[in-house]
Amino acid sequence: MGFSNRDFTLLDTRLFKAFMAAAETRSFTHAATRAHMTQSGVSQHIAKLEEQIGVTLFKRIGKKVVLTDAGDALTQYIRHQMLTTQQFMDEVHAMETRIVGLVSYAMPPSCLMSPHFPMLLERRLAHPDIELKISLTSTQDVVQMVLDDRADFGFVTEKNDHPLLEYRLFCQEEYVLVSRDPSDGKRPSESVILEQAFINYPGSGYYYDRWLKHALPERCNLNAYSLTYAGEINSIHGAIDMVVGGLGVAVLPSHCVASQLEDGTLHRVETGKPLMNNIYITTIKGHDYPSRVEQVIDWFFDMTH
Template sequence: MDLRQLEYFVAVAEERNFTRAAQRVHISQSGVSAQIRRLEKELGAELFDRSARSAELTAAGKAALEHARDVLAAAGAVGQAVGEITGLLRGSLSVGMVIGCTVTPLFDALAGFHRAHPGVELSLREDNSDRLVPDVRSGALDMALIGTESEPEDLNSLTILSEPLVAAVPTGHELSGRVSLEDLAAHPVICMPPGTGLRAVFDRACAERGVDPVIALQASAAGAIADLALRGLGVAVLSESMAAAFPELTALPITDATGPALLAITWRPGANVAAREMISHCRKAFRLPSAG
């Protein structure tokens, strides 16, 4: 038997379907079936009950499954260990990034990582923070840059930015100086949609003060929110640095929205070597202290 046969066996067992397993391992269904037949012949037992509608494990298949997983995990660990020793990383690194937030240092970190480890396949996905965090937990993503009101307790995190919310208005708007959430609620509000860290901070502040603002318009990009506010369609709620990027707007401190909006990189405890290397590049790109 070889590792390829064990990989196909595990894929069919987990997918309970030869077609889906073939798609997962990127070969034809007939190729998967042929390799499984060879494995069964070598073991002297059928691993799947092919009379059922789905690919159900036989007693022999159930007995073999965990051992096959252990062998594949051990083979992966051998490659990982060699990669760590030689510095010639292989494999993949999947990174998430909160939607609507162009963060140049993250791109610098990705570029630096790629130059140092060209053998690693990089992928980058934009999404709302409330979907990125569960994907980091599950392993669908190795790490993610998220907007949040607090760092996830069960994940490792590196805070990039912590700053207050502001109300951003065009010149001549009746709001001025320092404003309260109640002042803000007297006007249509333009902000990010639910699922984003900035919106979570704003919603929590309003709930704590018993304020129920009218969310007139929502947009995922700070530029779109600012543009709508400049056209007089409402008061923009942004973080301090977001608002600073639009000098045509005046940023007004919100006196009773005291919880900061955080921008943080998050990853699982015990992350693979590629993720750990990427974290090091992020520390350099964001000019953060090295891990002690």
């Protein structure tokens, strides 16, 4: 559809304010107050509108003015235009703020069992155009995926001193040694710990190292390799099932076994002060991420407040 200059000069919308003020107040005097104009200014604007349209818009009856049929039609036209303009502005704003596209992030498998993941899915329901790609892997692999641009961001259990990475503290999680046997609940000695049969699973080495340093700080030479293993499985869910089945014990994030601890299926081995660890969100330092990625990261931080 073509257009000419005349199409844009048929009606001067700047004159609409004075007209609508007069139409609503039925008085040029009151219209001047409503429109923050002089009375002569209101009269001039309405006269220009009448000249542009070629019809009379008001009839003067005493001190009041009454809309003609043409004036009433113009009132409806302006109201419709105001509504259409507002709808257009709302749609454009929605287009600018609409979140569309792929957001990829990586995290240790235990993070999938935290309350934050269901909360993320709930947030995502309001933004169906976001596609989530989530990789479950070790902290070391999470870091490498972020560096290789295979993940927009990642959750890690420790900081890696790399010049390209930055870390923001997300939350803390507690690590606990759990057993099916309630008699294991008392604080164990070094000999008892070394006689225990542990379950090996992806990422468990980090948890075991941290727990040993916490439970036996005087034995700094002990690490995950010092332990005896009764079984190995490639998932944290399977490791929990093995412990529940009595095959061995394991150190796990407490949120992963919260229900088992609550119902008495598993029992916590006491070590005195709780073992807490920071969880960080890592990204490339100074990188200009798309708004969809920033939005998802903001969602996570909103969950902790």
